[in-house]
Amino acid sequence: MTATPAESAVPPEPTAPPRAARSSRLLAERVIEAAIALAGVSTVVIVALIFLFLLRESTAAFLDVPLRQLMGTRWYPIEGLFGFLPLIAGSLVVTIGAVVIAVPLGLITAIYLGEIAPPSQREVLKPIIEVLAGIPSIVLGFVGWVALAPLVQQLGATTGLTALTGSLILAYMALPTIISISEDALYAVPKAYRDGALAIGATQWQTIWRVVLPAARSGIVIAVMLGIGRAIGETMAVMMVTGNAANIPALGPGLFLQPVRTMTATIAAEMGEVQRGSLHYSTLFAIGVVLFVITFGINYVAGRLIGASGGPRRRGQL
């Protein structure tokens, strides 16, 4: 069973593997490399294909509806009026509202969890917050409809189904993403930076504000962008609580207390009723193209923001 000391002391002579075995290993290596490359490239190809598909289905809209009308302020498909502006405005208002609520709240929570809360609290709170991310959006739609809408109505709106209701629900949906990813980013900041700042005589808050947050900047930008992405792409919950009126909301103090209709909700609500191949059908795809371009724009801006930060650079994020 056991080797004698004399045996174990002499290592076996390293022998070169036979030529056939070596070439088969080389082949395996090539296959693996090719498979990895394929997986990487396929993501890009799929995104490109999706975009091409959207473009193909929406060609009719872009060709047959004058651009002037697409930029118009009235969305009445039955009457042949396909103005995107109310829908874009609806998405914009709801998303901006959600971001304004979710980003500060999410960041503050992340700072509390990552920097201030004792480890025991962090270990309890973080998994719970991550579970929130898994709540189906339709369930949040119910909550918005039943619980939030009456409260919003009390703020002076004619109906409880408004942009603000949508923003609140979306903020709630984006929060777990923002908290969890920015907390990870804070957590990844080396303790040596905190020690360095504290050892100079900085307070805890100065250390967080001037050293830890800037060092975590790229991760925090990603967190915010993913949160916004979640908000702008969300459909069901928003459809349930924003009132679905395709009007451009009037600017002013009541901006958020008006019913709006988002791009996503329009596609979801009308897709089932249009005749395949009709102009209306094609216009819905055109909305998809607009949404796609907006998302791309957001990601591009995020990439630039990350690139401009002084922290460690990781190109090509998002």
Add this chain to the structure above:
Amino acid sequence: MSPKIEIRGFNFFYRDFHALIDLDLLIPRNQITALIGPSGCGKSTFLRCLNRMNDTIAGTRADGRILLDGDDIYAPDVDVTGLRQRVGMVFQRPNPFPQSIYDNVAFGPRVLGLASARSLDGIVEESLRGAAVWDDVKHRLHDPAQALNPGQQQRLCIARAIAVKPEVILMDEPCSALDPVATLRVEDLMQSLASDYTIVIVTHNMQQAARVSHQTGFFWLGRLVEFGPTGALFRAPRDPLTEAYITGRRG
């Protein structure tokens, strides 16, 4: 001359672990005091007690007194950030913030509100000169600090520490991540800083302790076994443990 730091009956605990046991020593003003001993002997823990950096670790407890110019730094009413301004620290691995060279040095004066924007440039230059790194960086003050080599980064960290005009500088194995040439430059720097600052250095490198320090303390299992003038301690150690360690038979 009265000692800069006076340690009286000091004990330190990590939860149940008694890390530092009954320490009594006097750290002289404007000299370099080296602390040597094997890994885990408590010398770094002791160093981090001198500016209360151990406060950031949960479950630690200090007992006894450490007097800085006669004032107990563990007294309940002590402002810890003020203490750390007086007692600066340089760490084992260079830890410049991921910011520009200028912002690294300006960090302390800014957070402590020491300087107007105009005098900040002067403080930055003076600190970088004081840390013997000015010539390396004067043309690229706004480049990221991470672009410097480790030796320059460590001198930048020393500049960052002296920018707030501390009285004491603690150095926790400041050269262990540096090559021999960079190490010598930092040692030279320590010698020149000693006239203005009280320096306490933890080192694994006994030649370094012998080269740079005026006083040496030998730690063993949480106790200070021997403390005295460096020349005497290395030439004629009084304790057999010290002798075994510095001749390489223990540790």
